[in-house]
Amino acid sequence: MLATGAIVAVNGLNPLSIIALAIGGVLAIAPKLTSKLSSKNPTTQDPAPAIEQIPTPGEFRIYRQAELNRTIASLKANGAILIAGEDGSGKSVLAGAVVENLQDEGFMVAFIEPATPKQMLLEIAHQFDIPTEDLEGKSLTADKLKRAIATFLEENTAFLVLDDAHCCDAKFRMWLKQLRRSDAPMLLLATDPPRTDIFINIPRIELKPLPEYAIREIMVQAAAERAIALKPSELSKLQERAGGNPMLAARAVDEEYLGLDVEGADHRRYFDIxxxxxxxxxxxxxxxxxxxxxxxxxxxxxxxxxxxxxxxxxxxxxxxxxxxxxxx
Structure with a gap:
């Protein structure tokens, strides 16, 4: 009886009315079907926006990975390399990363800083476990220490790393030049090194200023360590003062933390004449x-x-x- 009524109702409509009813039904059902399909496939939803990673306070990060890889490769090939850059550009940080990588691989490394020639020779000998006294218990002279260190480097795979090499005595640098003649691997770090003795004999890596994102991360990390909040405008102002120098970036945050009002940029500026x-x-x-x-x-x-x-x-x-x- 219902079927007959339906047929009669359909027969009572013209074809255009039937098409309109069909389109209306599809449009009414489509939203419900779409909601059910989306609930069954949650992976089709838009992904959540990525959260910007902020450096953890105290976390160490190397921003000069290319220079680090080149330096380690050169040293392993019994080469020598000079890393030059302005004060605070990250030379010592890079050298520390080189030393850590070499020591993790089981190599012996002597990392020394400028002092008197005798003190530096003694420090090298101590780090290489070279005896500094003769059989009679007398301390070795500087010349004997030099010969002992040179012999040790010839017989063992060991590396010499010297920070602030430009501050060392000229005679000590000439001894380093003699070590290079026997292919002793060494890494020197210097600020504006002179074009003499050992500095003119070995290849050089000139540290360029760090990119803006790296300086901003360093500033954010330094601010987090001091529990201060810096606005983006304040970070931009401090970043302009620091340039691409990581040490000056941390110092700028310290000065902001202490409330010091310092005008002008601290990094080197060059003017076009x-x-x-x-x-x-x-x-x-x-x-x-x-x-x-x-x-x-x-x-x-x-x-x-x-x-x-x-x-x-x-x-x-x-x-x-x-x-x-x-x-x-």
Whole structure:
């Protein structure tokens, strides 16, 4: 009876009405089906936004992994390498990571700092377990210590790491140069090393400023250790003062913590004097034309000579290699 009524009802409608009813039913059921499918497949939901990782207070992180790998590879190949950079650029931190990696692999490493030549030789001998006294109980002289250390390095796989090598005595650096002739592996760290003795004999890695994200992480970590909260605007201001220097980044946070108001940047700044040179050249050319217009022969000749000298010097300076490409 119900089926017959349904048929009669359908027969009473025209085809367009039937199509409209079908579309309306599909649209009414679609949202319910979609909600059921989404509840059965939760993996199709949008992932939660990633949370920014903030360094844990006291956590150690190396930001110069490429330099670390190159240094270790060079030392293992019985080579020597010089790491140069401004104060606070992270040379000692990088050297500590090198020493830790080598010691973890079972190698012997002597890590020393500048002192008198005899004290440094004794420190090397102690770290390498080299006897510092003869059979009669007398302390070895500096020359005997040098020979003992050189013999030890020839017979064993050991590494010598010297921090602030530019502060060492020139005679001690010459002894290091003699060690290099026998392929003794060593790592030297220096700030603006001179182009003499051992520094001119070994390849160099120049530490560039750290990227902005690294300096910001260092500042966030330093602020967390001191239990202070810094706004993004304050971090940006401190980051500008520190430049790419990690030590200055930590110092800037300390000064902010102590409430010290320090203006200006602490890192090195270099100014481009090219506009001043161009202005000088233009002034010489104008001087020549003024002399020509006023009939002042002396001014005309002086301007011409000065312009010619300026053009020659500017061409010479232009042909020089950039500072970062020169061997220093």
């Amino acid at each position: 090219t506009p001043l040179i161009l202005l000088a050249g233009i002034a010489f050319v104008i001087m020549r034309f003024i002399g020509l217009g006023t009939g002042d022969q002396a001014l005309y000749i002086f301007g011409g000579i000065a312009a010619a000298v300026f053009l020659g010097l500017s061409r010479l300076l232009y042909n020089l290699p950039p500072e970062d490409r020169r061997i220093r």
